[in-house]
Amino acid sequence: MAAQTHSREVQQTTLDPTLLAVLANRFEAIVREMTQTLLRAGRSATISIARDFSCSITTSVTGQHELLAAAEGLPAHIYGSHLQAQAMCELHPDLAEGDAFLHNDPYLGNSHPADHTILVPVFCEGQHLFTAVAKAHLSDIGNALPTSYMPAARDVYEEGALLFPCVCVQRAYADVDDIIRLCRRRIRVPEQWYGDYLAMVGAARVGERKIQDLVAKYGSETIKTFVHEWLDYSERRMIHAIRQLPGGDVIGTGRHDPFPGLPDGLPLKVEIAIDTQAGRIAVDLRDNPDNVAGGANSSEACSISSVMQGIFSALDPDVPHNAGSFRRIHVKLREGCVVGIPRFPHSCSLATTNPANRLVVITQSAFAELGDGWGTAEGGVAQNAGYAVISGTDTRRNGAAYVNQLILGGNGGPASPGCDGWVTYGIAVISGLLYRDSVEIDEQKYPLFVKSEKLAQDSGGPGRFRGAPAIEAEYGPKGDPVTLTFPMEGYETPAKGARGGQAGSRAWAIKIDRDGSEIPLPNIFTGDLLPGEFIRYRDCGGGGYGPPTERNPEDVRRDVLERWVSVEQARVAYGVVLTGSIEDETLAVDQEATRELREQLGK
């Protein structure tokens, strides 16, 4: 990645500072408007319930394609959008107003094939100044199996996805029907795909119109100056944020659990060099294994976005996330590396989740090595049955077919130096941004019956600040069999604690037969559940931060009262002895016994 090639002199702004702030707001507002359009008009639950999509605007004003604005998009979706805009220009020298492109090619800048991207070049006064990007995770993209995640695919051919290497899908604002027909033929539940496609095009076109209005109002010269100055400003913020850190080199390590093509798991290493003087961070991912014969290879976009997300999680959250701040991060990648630039035809089917989740948590927790007060623990990474892609037919709707990804679960978020983990964290790459399914909506839309969904006691990693608990849930088919696929991680390697904090609990899944017998499931599951069968599972708890014996005993008491922590764990892990009962709210800390126990535990 050439993150440093473009670096204007850091200087004070020449644009009226008020206008700088105003225009920055306007671009963010345009992205939010695109986001609203896609959220409400999207057809699949993945988009319209879970919000698994992102919109962004890239600019070519600086002479190359750079990310300008992304509002609250998912890091895995947006940090590579400039690569896609670049591909669009290189492949289509005849680019014209009214064009739109469909791009889901991970060898050409996309995150993974299930993320369909619509790119609309935005022309102002005849010049292509911006690109409006709408990207959504789709539940089906024509894979060999009815799922958007193909962990066992040896290569792109076994994976089976339709790949669109930035293909023209609209000309003069009208669909290129050949492409639409191709998708409708090969993608399951084509009406759902087409509805999602319309929503994406709608969002990108809204962005186009609004950018053109803005440029018409302020003039293209002012807007160009703004782009330069805004990216420079973002760079200054980044330099300042990096200078707050203690300098030094840290190495984060971790391991992805065994997977198809990875019988021993996948050891991962993130080498981080922080130069506070220069205000730069370099990350080296090259000392990692080669591409594997499975779906867990990272794409270039995801290798970059995962470490970026980890780094930004360790800095002032107010720093703008765009090409300006990216200039201060140099990510070193190797072609043919499992977390680098993928070599065709290795499959990147799981690039946005495995090993992206691991890269994110390894990176953000590596910063804890700098000292107490920095970084975070690790968050949970299990993409378990609660995130399964389900498919089948529904007799309640005259046998209508469906395919969709559930969001009926969730891992615990990592504890930080200042607070406990975020409960609705999802997985690391989501970091709380996605919405969760309503049980009632899921049961209405699919022939499913959800028996329970609750947070598991003692599952959050103990620490001075506690990791958030994991969700434990159970569901099964109602009248029709349901095909289920999920690639679970985190069943061996939990979310680690940081600076003396402990790990969260591990993930698991079991099938419950009609006779009530419990069958442990492999971490990669593809199969049918029949009516009367259920699947029960638990995701990972988040890691704790700091020694648990340093947690305020009153907070431990409150955790026990609220049933996050058992009386037993309060004593064993936190060294807190309690008296009284939860039922009549007389629970109290035995100060003396707690002091003694903590002294013992400290030895």
Next chain:
Amino acid sequence: MNGMAQYRIAIDVGGTFTDIVVADTTGRMTIGKGLTTRERLFHGMEQGLTVVAQQLGEPDVPTLLSQADLFIYGTTTATNAVVEGKTGKTAFLTTAGFPDILVLREGGKTNAYDFTAPYPEPYVPRRLTFEVRERVNAEGEVVVPLDVEHARSILKRLRAQHIEAIGVCLVWSIVNPTHEATLGRLIEEELPGVAYTLSSQLNPIIREYRRASATVIDASLKPLMQHHLREIAQDVSRAGFRGEILGATSSGGVMPIQELAERPINTIRSGPALAPVAALHYARAEVGSRDVITCDTGGTSFDVSLVRDGLIKATRETWLGGQWVGHMTGLSSVDVRSIGAGGGSIAWIDPGGLLRIGPHSAGAEPGPACYGRGGARPTVTDAALVLGYLNPAYFLGGQMQLDMEAARQAVGTIAEPLEQTTDQAAQAILTIAGEAMVQAIQEISVNEGIDPRETLLVAGGGAAGLNMVSIAQALGCPQVLIPRTAGALSACGAQYSDIVAEFSLSRLAVTDDFAYTEVNAALQSLHAEMDTLESELRGRGLRNFKRDFFVEARYPTQVWELEIPLEKDRFDGPQDVAALVQGFHRVHERVFAVKEEGAEVECLYWKGRLSGLLDRMQPDRPPARDTPRGTMPHAHRSVYFAGQGRTDTPLYLGSALEPGMQLHGPAIIEEPTTTIVLYPHSVAQVAPLNNYLISIP
């Protein structure tokens, strides 16, 4: 509610001020303000009423009250109690297996990179949440029968824990409410007198979190609000009032307070919900406009709401305490977007050299630097003072003297690093503060597919006039209407509101195979509910009623519904269904810029709205004048405007301005409760009903 009364009284109790608007038989509005007295709200009202009585030439408050037939009451009591966690001790009963509905909410987070914010607490603690053994499925079939004995044992425990209120929300109670109804009976047996709310009665909508949230909020408010509303009724009647007391609701209407005490959640954010009612009234009366954006600028918050084609925009997603981290009320209510931007917002320069406003606020203590109470950091109010927009000797109607030198010094601290003059920096503060307001307006209008450029902006609130002209300019709005009553817009809205009650029920119907019998039966049962309320209201003397019906619908497999008004209250044949489908396509295209011709439509909820129309005190319309007249200013002051610099600017007293008069910017109009800054090139006209209509260049 009719009769020979002289006055109609509306009161809006806010956090700081209690606003009073009294209408007389000519439709003239008299405004009074008192400081809110939280320990006994009536004392603050009495203060304000005394001011009004004097203006109306009445000897005292009892005389004023005895000549009024209606007393309309809006209060933030419920909202404050929810936000501050000061409601009754409440338990939550839910289906076994789902104890964390209130903890998990619906997900969502503002910043993926921020690990410094703790996860928010659930509305009811987990230790007061109880799992009831029962389960109904999506089709309404009982999968697990209700374990009555187990339920009784839970209730006995609640008695021991001195629970004051209980919210009951079971999964799928919207299609089969029998288990909730049984629990209701058990509560009455085991815990007689303890307030409770059943989700299937309060808010029968799909999505367990928002239904449960509404239910526990409502239950938790019952002990408090029932006591509070009784107290107000006693205080008001003791002071001489003999008429009907109505309470403002979150749907922009009013209800007899006895009804409100049964559903106290309906009083949440009822004040802000009335602002668009007033705005719509003025917009129609002055310029015949039916598309209106309403802005209400208070001391600490800026509220925006929307009227489209004469209908006030509603939402089910009202959050108390912040989106995703607060608690959703889940009930259909006026969509009021609130941002924390006001006079106290602090300006600062971030490490990248950019000027930022807020989110920190100087609040009332120490307040802006110009209050002279020790605040040293520059605020929006300081900037307005520096620019000459505010009169240092006439702030809050002369109650407070502002310190210009302190304001200049504070603003100077940011002018220096920006390499600007103090005036330029002050201007920048106002512009950037206005930018947040511009965005809030854009977001709500964009969501509805409305173009602000074709919409009238109505501005209210004490700080309404400071930068509304430049906000309108940024949005491209051609005109801004600032009512004379801008300082008390919500209380004013109460004067123009009707009794509004909404009923809804969930009945799935698909347009390709329309369930005529079931849907017509559903609409019939909505009629029946409205009949009950209507006959009660008729007993109170109300005569004019209106019924409107709506459906919330979506394309198949979509998950978010759109609200479509129905043309009829029953479906007689395919042509009626076709009309519904066409209506849906139209709204979908307006809101999302796309539609899918030929697709069927799924209908989820059917909603009926009963309006009991209150007689208005109609204003006399003064004869229109052919030619606009000018007038003489009462003084001049040096005021700074962007692009123009310091200008000796004329000041006008609102009381000297009459319909037909026209003022050209730059100018400043001083009203007792608000200040209007006319930027250069803008023109203010005093409209026929005496409000200010400003044209933006």
